[in-house]
Amino acid sequence: MKKGTKRKAAQATRKDETASTSTEPVTTIEEQHQQQNKEPTKIGRPTKRSRVLKPPESEPEFFDEQRELEDLWKQVFPVGTEWELLDLLSEYKWNFSNLEDAFEEGGVLHGKKVYLFSCTELGGKSGVILIPTVVAVVSPFPPSDKIGVNSVQREKEAILDMKRMKMDWVPYIPLGKRGSSVERLKSQIFILSCVQRRAGLKQLDEYRVKDFEYCLPYFYHPFKDDETEQSTIVNFMYPTEPKPVVCEFDWELDELEEFTDDLIKAEELSEDQKDAFKEFVKEKVREGKRANREAREKRKNARESMSEEQKAAFESIKFYKFYPVNTPSTPDSECLKSPFINRYYGKAHQVL
Template identity: 70%
Template sequence: MRKGTKRKTTHKDAPPEKPPAEEQKNEPSPSPSRADEDNYLQDRTGDAEHQPEPSNKVAAKGRRKRAKVSKPETEAEYFPEKRNLEDLWQQVFPVGTEWDQLDMVYQYKWNFSNLEDAFEEGGELFNKKVYLFGCTEPQLVSFQGQGKVTMIPVVVAVVSPFPPSDKIGIKSVQRETEEILPMKQMKMDWVPYIPLEKRESQVERLKKSQIFILSCTQRRAGLKHLKLERVKKFEYCLPYFYQPLQEDELEQSTVVQILYPIDPKPVFCEFDWELDELEEFTDKLIEEEELPADQKEPFKDFVKEKVREAKKANREAREARKKALTEMSEETRTAFENMRFYKFYPVSTPDTPDVSNVKSPFINRYYGKAHRII
């Protein structure tokens, strides 16, 4: 025998070899003894003090769990299904509303179902390309028996094959000059509105969108990082519109806004260069103690300069209009001729103030009046 090898030994008392798996298949497996079961369970718990309950109690526990699962379910709670365009009016940015007044706009659950219905078959906006912008109108209205100044949200719909404008006007009585800026400079743009039923759609499917809204990406939380003048610009914004076909029919204004900057109080007034005589106009301001006497000549020079600027702006506007009309295609001309403005006010409900008596067709100084109020 070689060193390092083991000799195979046999024992007379060794148990017989196990039969093949096929033969074992039909033989009943021997049940474990009570001692074996206790040892197994003790090994599972690792602690003699945490012995499991007898098998009949375990079964009882199992039965109790099954009984708990089989308890009758509580009655399902149902919520009203949201309308497809229900949040459309909320998605439209209320242009020109003061930031600290926005919460007042949304303090009521305004109902714009009339706007939603307009997009249904038979409605004013059905199957048309529409551009929407919002604004607010502070009005004294009655609600629950009390009169209260309320910020009423309004939605203006412009039916047009192309965006009515890509510019924003900035003008107020506090501002000396009027500015016409690109929308994007004020973080605004026309974006497709996605109805609720299509919120999960791919972006490619939105290219056929017929509803566009004026949106603003400026967030209130970021205002604290902006200069006050920049913040105020948002509050003075007005959606801008230029209608070259109607400009010839409108008489250009001969009035200039005057904001003469002197201490302690600036002089604010309007001067009409066709109706007002500058010498008399200035003397009247001095007489009313609105202007110091020693500021008479500087004030007159200031007004003359503003009149020159206004006349130049009018002249340039006329020239630009003539050029635009000359270069305008027939398709664009037809689009301007068929362009329509609709002004939507919220529908009266028991939960909101009644605004039916304060509706006005006027939109703003650029758009003029709406073709229809709804």
């Protein structure tokens, strides 16, 4: 082969490869974009949304609206009630809405300064149901700072300071204002409160405990005669064995000789004690007459020493006695209603 023939053959081969390569279509960048736009877009299946279950709608609950004076009667100490009977007051849901209404506009206690104390009365067919009552005293000043104690264990009635019996008039704070200070409230309602706790009674002697059970709210009205000042009856306890003689003697109606003989016949008094007993009764009668005379003089002096303003204040004092409202779930108190409060206060001006 001639020199240069191989070079020519190699060149010819490269030309053929180039020619074959140039026959393939050339795609520009613009054409590539057009092709991409022509390709159909794949649409993904939508994600299945989970159902949210709503809780069943519950029926709305309704609560009784709390009343401002709802617990007023419960806050007042039931004076003179035996300690072991206090739990009986919780056996029924007593309704004193009449007391609450009395403080509303148009009520007998509306806008007035009022002092409240509570007592209990026995009711029911069997006479063993303890029914609470509330006495409202409308007065420009506290009706008294004393408590009367008149028990069988005492030979004579005692008038004691309230504080000695751990009692006092304290402001009542309505339910909706329990967080407020007493000074800012300027309360017009005062309740008789006792801070003696039942647990502490174990530390007291029997006579001291009985004093609480025979307490009576005390009130002294200088313009009204106390019926006891006209009384001709003396109560006494004559010390003798095996047990003392407890009785009452009316110096106008009873004849001492006959009275003593009856006790001997009943074997409450022995024959050899007759004379000593008669002297004992005579002394009690003298004490009773002297007490009546001193009480009348005291009342007369009190009236004479009063100013006209003080007299007007005493004359304006009113007593209201509240019994619980009858409901289907509480015993009937209508048959019990009485204006009588106690021997010191006498009768209420109105019973509600």
